[in-house]
Amino acid sequence: MRITIFPALCLALLGSPAFADPLYAKNLAPLAGLFGFPNMRQAQTLPAGEFWTSVNGNIANNYSVDDNAREFVNFDVETRRFALRGAVGLGWGVDFEAEMPWVRHEGGDLDKLIEDWHDFWNLPDGDRDQAPRDLVDIRFTTPGAAFSLQDEVDGWGDLNLALTKQLWNSDTAAISIRAGAKLGTGDEDELLGSGSEDYYLSFNASGAHRGDWPITWHAHVGYLRAGDADVLGDIQEQDLWFASGGMEWRTWQKFHLKLQIDSHAAVADSALTQLGDTSVQITAGGSWLFARGWEAEFSFSEDIAVDTSPDFVLQFGLRYQVPGS
Numbered sequence: 001m002r003i004t005i006f007p008a009l010c011l012a013l014l015g016s017p018a019f020a021d022p023l024y025a026k027n028l029a030p031l032a033g034l035f036g037f038p039n040m041r042q043a044q045t046l047p048a049g050e051f052w053t054s055v056n057g058n059i060a061n062n063y064s065v066d067d068n069a070r071e072f073v074n075f076d077v078e079t080r081r082f083a084l085r086g087a088v089g090l091g092w093g094v095d096f097e098a099e100m101p102w103v104r105h106e107g108g109d110l111d112k113l114i115e116d117w118h119d120f121w122n123l124p125d126g127d128r129d130q131a132p133r134d135l136v137d138i139r140f141t142t143p144g145a146a147f148s149l150q151d152e153v154d155g156w157g158d159l160n161l162a163l164t165k166q167l168w169n170s171d172t173a174a175i176s177i178r179a180g181a182k183l184g185t186g187d188e189d190e191l192l193g194s195g196s197e198d199y200y201l202s203f204n205a206s207g208a209h210r211g212d213w214p215i216t217w218h219a220h221v222g223y224l225r226a227g228d229a230d231v232l233g234d235i236q237e238q239d240l241w242f243a244s245g246g247m248e249w250r251t252w253q254k255f256h257l258k259l260q261i262d263s264h265a266a267v268a269d270s271a272l273t274q275l276g277d278t279s280v281q282i283t284a285g286g287s288w289l290f291a292r293g294w295e296a297e298f299s300f301s302e303d304i305a306v307d308t309s310p311d312f313v314l315q316f317g318l319r320y321q322v323p324g325s
Contacts, residue, residue, distance in 0.1 A: 022218045022246050023258050023299045024317055025283040027309045028060035028079045030105075030138050030191055032279055034229060036160060036182025036198035037264050040220050040244040041097075043174040043206035045166040046089030053086040054319035056297075060310035061108060066272050073274045076137040077149075078108020079310075081157070093166035097180075103192045104154035107134035138191065142270060144234030149191055157186040158193040164204070173207045178222070188231055196227025202242070214250035218260070219243075232268050235275070240265040246283075254289040258299070266308075279308035285315065295319045 022040040027033055046052070058081040065074050080103070087097040138149040162180030169175075180200050186193020202222025209215040221243040229236055246260025263280045270276035285299020301313035 021319075022244070022248070023260055023283050023285055023287075024056045024058075024297065024315060025244075025260065025262050025281065025299070025301055025313075026058055026060075026081065026315075027262070027264065027279055027281055028058055028081060028313065029062060029274065029279070029309050030075050030077060030079070031140075031232065031275065032264070032267050032309065033060075033079065033081075034158075034188070034191065034194040034231070035224065035226050035240070035267055036158065036180070036194075036200060037224060037240075037242045038160070038162065038178070038180055038200055038202060038220075038222070040218055040246065040260065040262065041164070041178070041204060042218055043166070043176040043204040044169065045093055045164050045176060046087060046095040048089045048091035050321070050323055051086065051088040052319055052321035053084075054317055056083045056085060056315070056317035057081070058083075058313060058315045059108075060301075060313040062310045064274050064307045064311070066274060066307070068271055071140070071142045071270060071272050071275075073140040073272050074137055075274060076135055077105050078134075080104045080106065080108075093169075093176075095164050097160075097162040097164070099160040101157035101160075101186075102154070103157040103186065104152070105136055105138070105149065105191060106152040106154075107136055109134065140275070142233075142235050142268075142272075142275070144269075145232050145236075147231050153187075153190040153192065155187055155190065155192050159183045159185045174205070176204045178202045178204055178220075184227065188229065191231070194227065194229040195231070196229060198224055198226050200224040200242075216248040216250065216256075217246070218248070219245040224264075226267070235268045235270055237265065237267055237269060240267065255286060256289075257286045259284050261304070273305075273307045277305060277308050279303075280305035281309040283313075283315070293321050293323075295321070 060079045062075045083101040085099045164178040166176045182198040184196045188195030204220040224240045226238045242264035244262040249257045268275040283301040287297040297317040299315045303309040
């Protein structure tokens with residue numbers, strides 16, 4: 001997947017705005033999850049005085065082992081991430097977002113469920129069934145870095161802040177630009193944060209099918225400058241791209257089915273897939289607009305590019321949006 005396809009995708013798939021945002025998807029692999037890759041959002045910004053607030057949860061089960069003559073990686077952990085999020089319209093086509101996550105790395109409960117899921121669908125299992133269940137065992141060794149975590153840990157992660165400016169809006173399309181920062185508020189020794197600040201810039205587009213089909217599209221593409229993450233040492237990559245594209249089918253007035261793909265550059269210079277390959281993750285789910293201003297979301301993710309993101313993630317969220325005066 002090449003980043004160059006996404007600007008064309010943004011322009012080709014424009015249409016009319018929709019209430020529901022894209023799915024809230026995160027790559028929660030033990031190392032990629034430290035960095036400030038932003039979630040995709042709709043391109044429309046909030047009117048002045050309007051705001052929304054939400055709680056989003058992600059439960060990601062990681063199991064991946066690989067080595068070569070110089071490197072070794074073992075990711076065996078279940079990560080639970082809960083984020084308090086909010087945004088407010090400031091006027092002039094600008095809105096402000098903030099997100100504060102709480103993260104827990106633990107042995108978890110999903111190992112057997114995932115093994116059964118892979119068996120049922122005949123999906124690759126990566127020798128999961130040969131490893132002890134429900135353990136925390138994060139280890140990697142390369143010529144430029146080494147790390148080990150084998151205890152359950154939890155705490156606040158890295159605070160995220162962003163401003164989005166709407167560049168163009170019509171009855172059938174919207175384009176915006178978003179600038180953000182991830183602050184190093186989480187403990188890097190416990191893989192709760194990267195220990196430094198990341199900064200990013202993205203272009204976002206949203207729209208809908210111009211005909212009778214009730215289909216909405218979202219896409220974004222951007223650049224992230226990662227701060228120094230000591231856990232990765234000399235092998236860290238700091239100039240990183242990210243891109244996403246997705247569609248939403250408004251099956252009923254209050255229920256929307258959604259599918260999206262999220263991708264980003266490798267966070268390290270490594271021959272191992274887990275560290276050195278481009279991440280590609282697919283997420284499917286839906287949202288239910290069950291009352292005025294209220295939206296519930298549920299989804300699950302799989303790693304299209306195997307071992308570059310968790311092989312199974314459950315995600316859920318509850319959001320309330322308040323109209324401005």
